[in-house]
Amino acid sequence: MDSMITAAARLLATGDLLGALKRVALRSDAPALALRGIAMAQLGDLPRAKVLLKTAARGFGAKEPVARARCLVAEAEIALVSRDLTWPAKTLTSAREVLEAHDDRLNAAHARHLEARRLLLIGHLDEAEGLLAQVDPAPLPPSLRTAHELVVGGIAIRRLRTNAARAALRRAKNSAREAGIPALEAEVEAVSQVLKTPAxxxxxxxxxxxxxxxxxxxxxxxxxxxxxxxxxxxxxxxxxxxxxxxxxxxxxxxxxxxxxxxxxxxxxxxxxxxxxxxxxxxxxxxxxxxxxxxxxxxxxxxxxxxxxxxxxxxxxxxxxxxxxxPPVEEQNGEILAFLADGEAWSSSALAIAIGASPRTVQRALDALAEAGKVQSFGRGPARRWTIPSLPGFPSTLLLPGPLPNE
Structure with a gap:
């Protein structure tokens, strides 16, 4: 890896996205495309980031399995953030296994956290806990420790173990402050609001x-x-x-x-x-x-x-x-509860999360749209749904999953 790529990677790790882009913006080799893709994702241009990362993964090919696996992990994170739950979870697992086999512990831990976050989102709490149990957060850098504690806190929230959730979020806040990444601190604060909001x-x-x-x-x-x-x-x-x-x-x-x-x-x-x-x-x-x-x-x-x-x-x-x-009871309340996280969801992702058929979810979204409670943008597979304004309550108690003490 040349000095310019190394410098861009270091800037990216510290959150200096524009500084990283300046060093690789005019390059089209696979490492540069991968870094540009990650930077664009963090800047919010997810479609462009997906294209760059796919191109980078093809550029690395089978001869560079570790670099290709890192691109796949980045793609998986974009899919999770954009609530594309149809993105193949097995691909992320395979990428994580490649990283573990080549002793890339940090990126393997990041991949494991992404798997756990996806499982947490759809309510598979036992599986998420099983993945986290194999990660020791102590030697991880602050940013990954923050991610680890956010998942731990999320599981505790779903299981209604508020003391454990508060302790995990406190550790996450300290790690995020140590990492010095404002976006990470904001994410911790957003999750912490669940404990302060009527449930x-x-x-x-x-x-x-x-x-x-x-x-x-x-x-x-x-x-x-x-x-x-x-x-x-x-x-x-x-x-x-x-x-x-x-x-x-x-x-x-x-x-x-x-x-x-x-x-x-x-x-x-x-x-x-x-x-x-x-x-x-x-x-x-x-x-x-x-x-x-x-x-x-x-x-x-x-x-x-x-x-x-x-x-x-x-x-x-x-x-x-x-x-x-629930704080608000109405028809299709489960869909509104998932959309309350502020992210843009596809109808297929909502169907997976709720455990209903895509046709049922689409009919419910159309009814909610007629009532002005949800809105969509994009067309076809790229269509996403959001709510015009957050109703002010978390989806914690509406998510599928085990009950406390189970």
Whole structure:
């Protein structure tokens, strides 16, 4: 590597993007193209950066596997930032294995962090933790230590372990300050805002209030019977009953919890669960069947007792029943929650993250666009979706993934 490439690489590592570009802007060899691609990505010109990195990777070819693997890792990072979840994850894994085989530990660690960030984004927390467990952050430079702690903090946030998340973000902030890269410090600050932003609403006995993430954690460990409308489960301590695939049963559980300690009339339950304006005999018969099913699902933590006018929820151990709801509840709330990160998402990436079909997601995006809640730019495969203004709440509790204590 010649002195000009070395100088540009050093400037790039310190965040001096324009200084790096000045040294390689007129060159078209593979190393220069790779550095230009990384610089353009950091400046925000992602399409141009992708073209430069692809050209550089072809230029390096099979004769220079390490340099080619580094270009692939950079491409993977661009795909992650641009929320292109269709970019082949196996390619990143293969590139990381090449870097590890050639003892390029720093770039291999960076590749591993990117894999973990992708898994975190789509809610595969156990796999992300498994990747991080194989990385010792101590010998890494400050920028990579920051990336490591951001992923650790992100996993802790998803698992509602706020003390662990706060400690990881504190370490990330110190490492980012040591690295001296303003963009990295800004990223840490943006993630830290999740701990300061309402993450849910607590509803119980006619009262309703917003909760921070640490307060959500406290509610889940309080011993109360929690009807969790963020994850569609009913929970009492470590006992979890998932109703995510039983929407009618969950609607009944939530309606009963909202009226606790009082009962709820049969007509009101029919209206809530079946969306029927007037209850006839067929609705009442169906209600009896669904209540029986709900009793069967909740038998370990609660019963559903009949009263003269309807039914009442009767916890077996808990002294209180509360509802944990998202800060904003509306149709297609999951899509809005993912778009709340401020990034531009493709419809295919949203489908992967949510676990729905691309057609379903596209219909939802079209409906949200008609309502003025989302906007798109680009056409065809390059089309991306954003929200005009952030609704002010994190997607933490809406992301798929394991529950706390699982």
């Amino acid at each position: 849910a609403r607590l509803i119980g006995q006619g009262d309703e209030r917003f909760l921070l993430l640490e307060e959500v954690e406290a509610v889940l460990t309080s011993g109360a019977l929690v009807v969790d409308a963020c994850r569609y489960v009913v929970r009492n301590g470590d006992e979890l009953v998932s109703l995510s695939t039983r929407p009618v049963l969950f609607a009944l559980a939530r309606a009963l919890a909202q009226n606790w300690p009082g009962d709820m009339s049969r007509n009101a339950l029919v209206a809530r669960a079946f969306r029927a304006k007037e209850a006839d005999e067929s609705h009442r018969a169906r209600l009896r069947v669904e209540i029986g099913r709900l009793r069967g699902e909740l038998h370990r933590i609660a019963d559903v007792d009949a009263t003269k006018r309807g039914f009442v929820l009767a916890p077996r151990r808990a002294n209180e029943v509360v509802i944990l709801a």
